[in-house]
Amino acid sequence: SQTIHQWPATLVQPVGSPLSLECTVEGTSNPNLYWYRQAAGRGLQLLFYSVGIGQISSEVPQNLSASRPQDRQFILSSKKLLLSDSGFYLCAWSVGQGFGYTFGSGTRLTVV
Amino acid sequence: QKEVEQDPGPLSVPEGAIVSLNCTYSNSAFQYFMWYRQYSRKGPELLMYTYSSGNKEDGRFTAQVDKSSKYISLFIRDSQPSDSATYLCAAHGPYGGATNKLIFGTGTLLAVQP
Numbered sequence: 001s002q003t004i005h006q007w008p009a010t011l012v013q014p015v016g017s018p019l020s021l022e023c024t025v026e027g028t029s030n031p032n033l034y035w036y037r038q039a040a041g042r043g044l045q046l047l048f049y050s051v052g053i054g055q056i057s058s059e060v061p062q063n064l065s066a067s068r069p070q071d072r073q074f075i076l077s078s079k080k081l082l083l084s085d086s087g088f089y090l091c092a093w094s095v096g097q098g099f100g101y102t103f104g105s106g107t108r109l110t111v112v
Numbered sequence: 113q114k115e116v117e118q119d120p121g122p123l124s125v126p127e128g129a130i131v132s133l134n135c136t137y138s139n140s141a142f143q144y145f146m147w148y149r150q151y152s153r154k155g156p157e158l159l160m161y162t163y164s165s166g167n168k169e170d171g172r173f174t175a176q177v178d179k180s181s182k183y184i185s186l187f188i189r190d191s192q193p194s195d196s197a198t199y200l201c202a203a204h205g206p207y208g209g210a211t212n213k214l215i216f217g218t219g220t221l222l223a224v225q226p
Contacts, residue, residue: 034214036216042218043216043217043218043219046213094214
């Protein structure tokens with residue numbers, strides 16, 4: 001069966017520090033991968049999505065970036081965090097059509 | 113205007129009540145409609161999905177889509193305290209088209225009181 005792993009679960013980082021969040025998927029090949037951010041009262045905001053290795057589409061201009069070095073690995077990064085980067089970051093995958101997205105357990109990031 | 117609008121609630125109901133959760137959307141290209149349930153501090157989990165207009169039933173849950181009015185509904189019968197969560201509606205356009213991503217509403221917080 002397919003599983004998605006996301007870590008760490010919780011992270012507290014100072015302003016200006018770098019960020020690296022990792023997501024891996026097991027049990028499927030060539031998935032579509034997504035990074036979402038969920039801020040309180042603002043729903044899920046799509047940040048990046050990828051349909052294949054090295055293919056990244058950015059939805060929101062910001063100081064975050066994403067990379068997909070392997071088929072089932074998706075990484076969210078930042079060189080210098082801002083206070084506004086605080087939130088709940090969710091990785092998701094999908095394959096095929098009409099089956100919805102499957103989400104990881106999320107990383108709660110607090111920038112202080 | 114947000115592409116998918118949802119009343120954030122909170123909505124509080126007694127155990128056993130019928131719950132009605134609703135969303136509206138603005139993009140007529142949306143074809144796939146989904147409901148996710150999210151418990152506190154967890155990732156969303158897919159609850160129901162429908163294609164185009166119509167109803168879909170799964171146990172105590174019924175999803176309804178009316179494309180003519182751009183209205184999405186989720187009904188929960190015999191609600192239980194374990195149904196207490198945030199419910200997010202989502203919509204997706206034709207795969208491979210211009211709206212080829214899942215757009216979410218802000219979520220409705222539901223509390224079912226025992």
